[in-house]
Amino acid sequence: MSESKILLGFEISSSQPIYIRLTHTVVTGMTQSGKTTTLEAIIHRSRIRAIAFKIKRGEAGFHNYRIIPPYFKAGSGWQYVESLVNVSLGEKVKYEPGMRGAIMRVAQGGFKSLRVLLEKAERLANDAKREFQRDLYTKLTEYLKLVVPELERHNFSDKIEILEGVNVMDLSDMKVETQSLVIASVLEYASKKLDNIIVVIPEAWEHIPQGRMTPVKLIAASYIRKGAAIGNYLIIDSQDIAGIDKEPLRQCDNWILGRQKDKREVDRTLEEIFKNRPSPEEVMTLPRGVFYACLGNEVYKVYVMPSWMEEETAKAIALGKLTVENVEKPKVMEEEQMWKEKYEELKGEKEKIESELRNLKRLNNVSQNYKDTIKSLTETVKRFEEENKKLGEDLKTADEETEKLRKELQGFREFKDALAKIIPLPAEIAASPRSVVPSEVSVTTEQPTISVQVQRKPLSVTDKDLLGKVAIVYADGELGEEWFTVSNVTKSFEKHAWPRDPRTSAVLDDLVHWGFLEKRYSGKRPDYKVKIKPEDAKIKRLLKVEETT
Numbered sequence: 001m002s003e004s005k006i007l008l009g010f011e012i013s014s015s016q017p018i019y020i021r022l023t024h025t026v027v028t029g030m031t032q033s034g035k036t037t038t039l040e041a042i043i044h045r046s047r048i049r050a051i052a053f054k055i056k057r058g059e060a061g062f063h064n065y066r067i068i069p070p071y072f073k074a075g076s077g078w079q080y081v082e083s084l085v086n087v088s089l090g091e092k093v094k095y096e097p098g099m100r101g102a103i104m105r106v107a108q109g110g111f112k113s114l115r116v117l118l119e120k121a122e123r124l125a126n127d128a129k130r131e132f133q134r135d136l137y138t139k140l141t142e143y144l145k146l147v148v149p150e151l152e153r154h155n156f157s158d159k160i161e162i163l164e165g166v167n168v169m170d171l172s173d174m175k176v177e178t179q180s181l182v183i184a185s186v187l188e189y190a191s192k193k194l195d196n197i198i199v200v201i202p203e204a205w206e207h208i209p210q211g212r213m214t215p216v217k218l219i220a221a222s223y224i225r226k227g228a229a230i231g232n233y234l235i236i237d238s239q240d241i242a243g244i245d246k247e248p249l250r251q252c253d254n255w256i257l258g259r260q261k262d263k264r265e266v267d268r269t270l271e272e273i274f275k276n277r278p279s280p281e282e283v284m285t286l287p288r289g290v291f292y293a294c295l296g297n298e299v300y301k302v303y304v305m306p307s308w309m310e311e312e313t314a315k316a317i318a319l320g321k322l323t324v325e326n327v328e329k330p331k332v333m334e335e336e337q338m339w340k341e342k343y344e345e346l347k348g349e350k351e352k353i354e355s356e357l358r359n360l361k362r363l364n365n366v367s368q369n370y371k372d373t374i375k376s377l378t379e380t381v382k383r384f385e386e387e388n389k390k391l392g393e394d395l396k397t398a399d400e401e402t403e404k405l406r407k408e409l410q411g412f413r414e415f416k417d418a419l420a421k422i423i424p425l426p427a428e429i430a431a432s433p434r435s436v437v438p439s440e441v442s443v444t445t446e447q448p449t450i451s452v453q454v455q456r457k458p459l460s461v462t463d464k465d466l467l468g469k470v471a472i473v474y475a476d477g478e479l480g481e482e483w484f485t486v487s488n489v490t491k492s493f494e495k496h497a498w499p500r501d502p503r504t505s506a507v508l509d510d511l512v513h514w515g516f517l518e519k520r521y522s523g524k525r526p527d528y529k530v531k532i533k534p535e536d537a538k539i540k541r542l543l544k545v546e547e548t549t
């Protein structure tokens with residue numbers, strides 16, 4: 001919101017702060033004298049919303065601003081149409097005999113859009129009965145054709161949305177005539193719908209010229225008149241003031257005059273506004289940023305403090321201790337070119353970063369694959385190690401068992417050797433009776449039937465040898481039908497008063513081998529059972545018991 005007193009800058013030599021009142025203001029001075037910097041400082045420090053226009057490529061001059069879309073809405077009434085024609089003609093319409101009447105007739109009853117207006121002019125030209133009239137409307141149609149399609153070429157917003165600070169509409173790609181129509185349209189909108197705002201008119205000599213009507217000039221007068229009541233002000237930013245219409249200039253209470261080169265322009269300005277104070281030489285040698293501020297009846301020579309500057313620095317400049325050239329200003333002041341360079345630079349960096357990012361992603365994928373492979377390899381190695389460890393343990397157990405068995409075997413060998421020394425083995429048993437097949441085996445199955453017949457010699461035994469003794473026990477049916485052990489056989493021997501014989505189990509094994517007995521293990525102990533009952537063996541003549549004397 002606006003404040004009544006706004007710091008403009010510091011007086012040269014005294015460094016006294018100079019304040020201005022927010023009102024209609026003219027800032028003038030040759031190019032690069034610091035006009036835009038001055039009005040930005042005023043806007044910034046009054047904390048008001050301002051609308052400015054960028055009318056030339058690469059030029060805006062603001063340090064801090066936001067771009068808003070251009071607004072345009074055609075005005076209404078014959079005066080507006082006349083200003084349109086003026087825009088296209090660039091001269092006063094009243095010199096065209098009968099033209100104002102024609103304009104009034106075209107505008108009569110209002111028009112929805114400029115296209116509708118143009119079509120109406122064309123229709124009137126076609127319908128005109130008299131040649132004079134037909135000429136007028138044809139000319140009017142042609143004038144309108146110079147501006148209407150140009151306006152239709154651009155995209156315009158139908159409302160204005162602004163924030164505190166400088167809001168810039170970029171009109172740099174429009175013809176001056178179109179710019180004028182847009183600025184006028186904004187002034188009209190501001191007059192009707194906004195309050196407490198500033199509209200900055202750039203290059204006022206173009207848009208509020210002396211001696212000719214333009215759309216801006218048409219509306220500026222009423223904007224200025226109404227403005228003070230609702231806090232809407234105009235800032236006129238112009239390199240010279242000689243060509244500006246005097247009416248709006250007269251409404252400006254603040255005059256801020258910067259350096260001028262042109263002596264005639266200086267003279268005219270001083271004559272008009274400053275009543276010959278200061279001298280033309282003084283105006284022509286003003287440094288950048290230093291202005292003569294005519295505020296009411298007082299004139300001050302002021303160093304204007306830019307919005308981005310510290311007070312101490314500004315005071316030092318006002319006192320001549322520092323020069324503007326020595327002050328480092330924020331980069332953003334370099335405007336479009338800088339932004340363009342910055343943009344290109346950032347774009348390049350962005351592309352570089354993006355390509356690096358792509359590489360990184362690729363590498364990441366590759367490294368992920370490696371990681372996966374390494375992980376699975378590690379797992380495999382781990383599994384192998386575990387299995388290896390287990391195998392090692394098994395091997396150890398196997399070694400131990402082998403060793404145990406080896407020892408046992410050694411024990412048996414020693415035992416066998418000891419026994420052999422005590423009891424010499426009978427020759428017939430030593431001569432492997434296992435090679436003889438004294439049995440007859442008949443096997444019958446389901447189809448196919450295989451019948452094997454083995455010729456067996458009848459087994460003749462006596463109680464003179466161990467086999468004979470075991471056979472006798474068997475033949476007598478002493479082995480029964482249940483499982484028996486070697487010691488059962490030994491017990492039977494006792495009944496016959498035969499001595500124990502350590503080879504008994506070997507003989508039993510022979511009988512198993514021949515099919516008379518069968519064998520199984522109860523733990524480590526061998527058990528035997530009669531397979532061919534002794535009476536059957538006798539019947540089959542497989543067993544013959546002889547009594548010897």
Ligand SMILES: Nc1ncnc2c1ncn2[C@@H]1O[C@H](COP(=O)(O)OP(=O)(O)OP(=O)(O)O)[C@@H](O)[C@H]1O
Binds near residue numbers: 061290305
């Ligand atoms: N008071 C100041 N202190 C320091 N630097 C300034 C000051 N005024 C203007 N400048 C610098 O001088 C240069 C021109 O300023 P600026 O754009 O305000 O001039 P201008 O009068 O608006 O020019 P143009 O007529 O070309 O628009 C800019 O670089 C600006 O930063």
Ligand SMILES: [Mg+2]
Binds near residue numbers: 035037061
């Ligand atoms: Mg400027």
